[in-house]
Amino acid sequence: MSSPIDELLEQLRQFRDERDWAQFHNAKDLALALSIEAAELNEQFLWKTAEQASPDKVREELADVLLYAFQLADKYDWDIAELMREKLARNAERYPADKAKGSATKYDQLS
Amino acid sequence: MSSPIDELLEQLRQFRDERDWAQFHNAKDLALALSIEAAELNEQFLWKTAEQASPDKVREELADVLLYAFQLADKYDWDIAELMREKLARNAERYPADKAKGSATKYDQLS
Amino acid sequence: MSSPIDELLEQLRQFRDERDWAQFHNAKDLALALSIEAAELNEQFLWKTAEQASPDKVREELADVLLYAFQLADKYDWDIAELMREKLARNAERYPADKAKGSATKYDQLS
Amino acid sequence: MSSPIDELLEQLRQFRDERDWAQFHNAKDLALALSIEAAELNEQFLWKTAEQASPDKVREELADVLLYAFQLADKYDWDIAELMREKLARNAERYPADKAKGSATKYDQLS
Numbered sequence: 001m002s003s004p005i006d007e008l009l010e011q012l013r014q015f016r017d018e019r020d021w022a023q024f025h026n027a028k029d030l031a032l033a034l035s036i037e038a039a040e041l042n043e044q045f046l047w048k049t050a051e052q053a054s055p056d057k058v059r060e061e062l063a064d065v066l067l068y069a070f071q072l073a074d075k076y077d078w079d080i081a082e083l084m085r086e087k088l089a090r091n092a093e094r095y096p097a098d099k100a101k102g103s104a105t106k107y108d109q110l111s
Numbered sequence: 112m113s114s115p116i117d118e119l120l121e122q123l124r125q126f127r128d129e130r131d132w133a134q135f136h137n138a139k140d141l142a143l144a145l146s147i148e149a150a151e152l153n154e155q156f157l158w159k160t161a162e163q164a165s166p167d168k169v170r171e172e173l174a175d176v177l178l179y180a181f182q183l184a185d186k187y188d189w190d191i192a193e194l195m196r197e198k199l200a201r202n203a204e205r206y207p208a209d210k211a212k213g214s215a216t217k218y219d220q221l222s
Numbered sequence: 223m224s225s226p227i228d229e230l231l232e233q234l235r236q237f238r239d240e241r242d243w244a245q246f247h248n249a250k251d252l253a254l255a256l257s258i259e260a261a262e263l264n265e266q267f268l269w270k271t272a273e274q275a276s277p278d279k280v281r282e283e284l285a286d287v288l289l290y291a292f293q294l295a296d297k298y299d300w301d302i303a304e305l306m307r308e309k310l311a312r313n314a315e316r317y318p319a320d321k322a323k324g325s326a327t328k329y330d331q332l333s
Numbered sequence: 334m335s336s337p338i339d340e341l342l343e344q345l346r347q348f349r350d351e352r353d354w355a356q357f358h359n360a361k362d363l364a365l366a367l368s369i370e371a372a373e374l375n376e377q378f379l380w381k382t383a384e385q386a387s388p389d390k391v392r393e394e395l396a397d398v399l400l401y402a403f404q405l406a407d408k409y410d411w412d413i414a415e416l417m418r419e420k421l422a423r424n425a426e427r428y429p430a431d432k433a434k435g436s437a438t439k440y441d442q443l444s
């Protein structure tokens with residue numbers, strides 16, 4: 001029985017192959033595509049407060065970011081949930097709860 | 112029984128609340144944080160070919176992008192797998208397989 | 223008598239050549255480097271209001287953006303003041319003062 | 334007698350004020366706008382080699398980056414040529430020509 005993540009990856013591979021797009025999908029350009037979608041996501045908030053942004057448009061642009069992020073992970077054959085858990089554990093070490101509490105200071109500047 | 116996505120979201124909420132960071136996590140700054148991590152991801156490929164980038168570093172930066180993407184979706188109470196499936200279906204309409212085959216042309220320029 | 227722009231371009235060329243970096247400076251990676259510096263600029267404002275950002279750090283990161291922008295223009299042998307004037311004139315057409323007044327709406331949505 | 338930079342800044346102020354846009358132009362959103370234009374610049378190179386990108390489109394997007402960079406500098410009342418010269422001098426210290434020669438290694442990793 002496959003997970004929602006595996007199903008999405010399978011659909012993304014099929015989407016790519018039906019269009020013969022694997023030839024474009026090197027890791028460097030996938031990362032670039034992701035950052036361009038991230039900018040389109042940010043554009044939804046430009047000259048606005050968070051509340052003034054259209055949730056429908058934010059949702060669409062966030063989806064595009066996630067679709068490229070999944071494709072990049074898949075390019076390297078990585079388990080997406082695993083790499084996220086791993087980094088979250090590392091971030092927890094870098095930002096100890098007692099020192100980081102209520103502060104937006106970057107971890108390497110925490111004393 | 113919860114999915115890996117739900118488990119990650121629960122861990123992210125706990126991580127945030129132990130540090131009292133909900134006060135910083137408005138949607139505009141979460142999107143901004145995501146795009147900054149996307150740039151750090153791209154930095155791994157700067158002045159390099161895709162193959163020259165360090166997979167370990169790419170993995171870490173991609174994880175940070177995904178962690179913020181999940182937090183932004185969670186801020187809006189969205190189902191992550193659902194919003195991705197929805198957008199993938201829309202992209203399939205925008206880029207019909209027969210017209211897009213082997214072409215990197217942006218969908219609004221396909222004829 | 224050379225302009226400040228020409229002097230900066232000359233210094234940038236010398237800086238690059240003393241380090242033998244022309245081999246890395248293709249237009250695609252220069253544009254990528256620019257966007258990474260743009261993200262570092264944005265990082266100064268993350269989780270903050272505009273007023274809370276450190277002007278000294280903003281100044282440094284903005285300088286890096288400009289240095290890459292100048293190098294990219296120089297890669298194509300473009301006159302920087304000229305390309306800016308040209309685009310400003312085009313933007314003035316796209317956003318007629320009477321329609322755009324007081325509105326942050328994107329030009330293609332102005333009616 | 335004014336420089337091309339001063340003339341451009343004067344035109345940008347006039348462009349902004351005729352549209353009553355100063356209200357939107359806080360430093361945080363100007364930096365965000367700059368990074369969105371930087372992504373549009375990068376989009377010209379997506380799935381392509383540097384040579385395959387359209388110079389005309391690169392020129393337009395680079396111009397938009399520069400226009401926002403100038404407006405951000407002007408927001409802080411900075412002398413643009415001066416801040417660029419200053420950073421170039423700092424970069425020259427960080428990347429000594431003899432150590433950085435022919436290497437794309439980031440300065441903090443030079444030994």
